[in-house]
Amino acid sequence: MGGAVGIMPVTDSVFLLAESREHPMHVGSLEIFTPPEGAGPDYVSDLYAKFLETEVVDEVFRKRPGHPVSSLGYLWWSVDEDVDLEYHVRHSALPVSGRSTDLFALVSRLHGTLLDRHRPLWEMYLVEGVEGGRFAVYTKTHHSLMDGVTALRLLHRTLDPDPDSEARVPWNLPERARPRTAHTAAAPANGLAPVPAALLVAARGLAGDAAEAAAGVWRVARTVLGQRSVALPFEAPRSIFNVPIGGARRFASQSWPLDRIARVRDEADASFNDVVLAMCSGALRAFLLELDALPEDPLVAMVPVSLRTAERIDAGGNSVGVTLCNLGTDSPDPVERLRVIRASMSEGKALFHGLTPVEALVWSAANIAPLGLAPVPGFVRLTPPPFNLIISNVPGPREPLYWQGSRLEGVYPTSVVLDGQALNITVTTTAGSLDVGIVGCRRTLPTLPRLLAHLEQSLTDLEKAFAPE
Known part of the structure; x- marks a missing residue:
């Protein structure tokens, strides 16, 4: 049963409106753990049973969409009083081999299924039988609840540098407890939100944002026009990634030592992110050459930029801007590709510098707005x-x-792909490693795991190109 209700920001509602069977809009991650010495055969089963005993569930993990008032989407959240943890937290196992390909196949299947909107929008799977005596945890949370940065930060807060600490879970972190927001109110007996009051509150907030956005539009446009080398939407070439997609997914992941990326960064006088983008650029070029599908013009990547302030770092919802980056895939030279990427990202960062959060969202919206037209027949x-x-x-x-004594070996993000955007590469770091999670449309990119080998070769090429003399 739904209890209290709260206004749903437009930025959250968009992810519900955009979702369909072919376009699940949840984000997540795959984590790999090595159990402590002496862990018995029931170690994971005991963890699972412990999680089901949780009595308190944080409000973020009790939220589900309220009833839609029109075809324009959802305007409020309903908060369930009781959560069926046995539904949301599931125990699974791999075949006896426990190979990475078995794990990839499981995550691919799980990541392609929709979350039930009649329940809070999250799920967790504990997976036994990973090669080397390890186990995995796959989680997925709807993008309307939180963005990928927030989801990963919540995950990290369940862990501890002390191997003797007790296991914690994202839905029961006591330090997250906080009073209801001012826009939260009791639901009427029929479970429906007080629509007129909700609309009034939402309208006031939207009016304020719209006024600030309108004032910033001209300044953003003037800045972009003054820096014409900034990558703009629709300048990207057509590629095999930019086609209508199906609902099935393919997932692959791998880790690389951070010191390899750091050495290239230092020798090339570039940023860490520039080197990661260059690593991806070389891999994409080789992957497309292998398929005889490399465009003559360079690929352009959309690169999300977190706009979350220190005060809101653990809040739910979404606070993400975007910039566009020229990947330089038209060049066979890794040095030239990195130079192009560094220049493109520097221009994008300069554009964001000094913008207010709303102005940054205006520019970001201009970059991603065309995706909203993807459902129009023939648009893609x-x-x-x-x-x-x-x-x-x-x-x-x-x-x-x-x-709970198990060492975290890797975190591999599982993100969203969209109609006309069949590939997503998301990276994060775990202690001394770079962890890469790749998600793609299964029908469009059946050989997606080949990108892992190309990423390794691309990093090797960068190391050779910037090796100290």
Whole structure:
């Protein structure tokens, strides 16, 4: 039963409105753990039973969409009083081999299924039998509840640098407890939200944002026009990634030592993110050459930028801007590709500098707005893509972390792909490693796991190109 209700920001409602069977709009991650020495055969089963005993569930994990008032989407959240943890938290196992391909197949299948909107929008799977005596945890949360940065930060807060600490779960972190917001009110007996009051509150907030946005539009446009080398939507070439997609997904992941990326960064006088983008650029070029599908013009990546302030770092919802990056895939030279990427990202960062949060959202919305037209028949096939793919970099923990004695070995993000955007690469860090999670449309990119080998070769090429003399 739904209890209290709260206004749903437009930025959250958009992810519910955009969702369909072919376009699940949840984000998540796959975590790999090595159990402590002496862990018995029932270790994971005992963890699962412990999680089901949780009595208190944080409000964010009790939220589900309220009843829609029109075809325009949802305007409020309903908060369930009781959560069926046995439904949301599930225990699974791999075949006896426990190979990475078995794990990839399971995550691919799970990531392609929709979350039930009649329940809080999240699920967790504990997976036994991973090769080497390890186990995995796959989680997915609807993008309307929280963005990928928030989801990963919540995950990290369940872990501890002390291997002897007790396991915690994202839905029961006591330090997250806080009073209801001012816009939360009791639901009437029929479970429906007080629509007139909700609309009035939402309208006041939207009016204020709209006024600030209107004032900032001209300044943003003037800045962009003054920096014409900034990548703009619809300048990307058409590629095999920019086609209508189906609902099935393919997932692959791998880790690389951080010191390899750091050495290239230092020798090239570039940022860490520039090197990661260059690593992806080389891999994408090789992957497309292998398929005889490399465009003559360079691919353009949409790169999310967190706009979340320190005060809101653990809040739910979404606070993400975007910039576009020229990946330089038309060049066979890794040095030239990195130079192009560094220049493109520098221009994008300069554009964001000094913008208010609303102005930054205006510019970001201009970049991603064309995706809203993807459902229009023929739009994806007949128009140039606004960009070719999404590449995200989410900062992770810098020290070894544990979950009831189990060491965290890797965190592999599982993000969203969209109509006309069949590939997503998201990276994060775990202590001394770079963890890469790749999600794609299964029908469009059946050989997606080949990107892992190309990422390794691309990093090797960068190391050779910037090796100290």
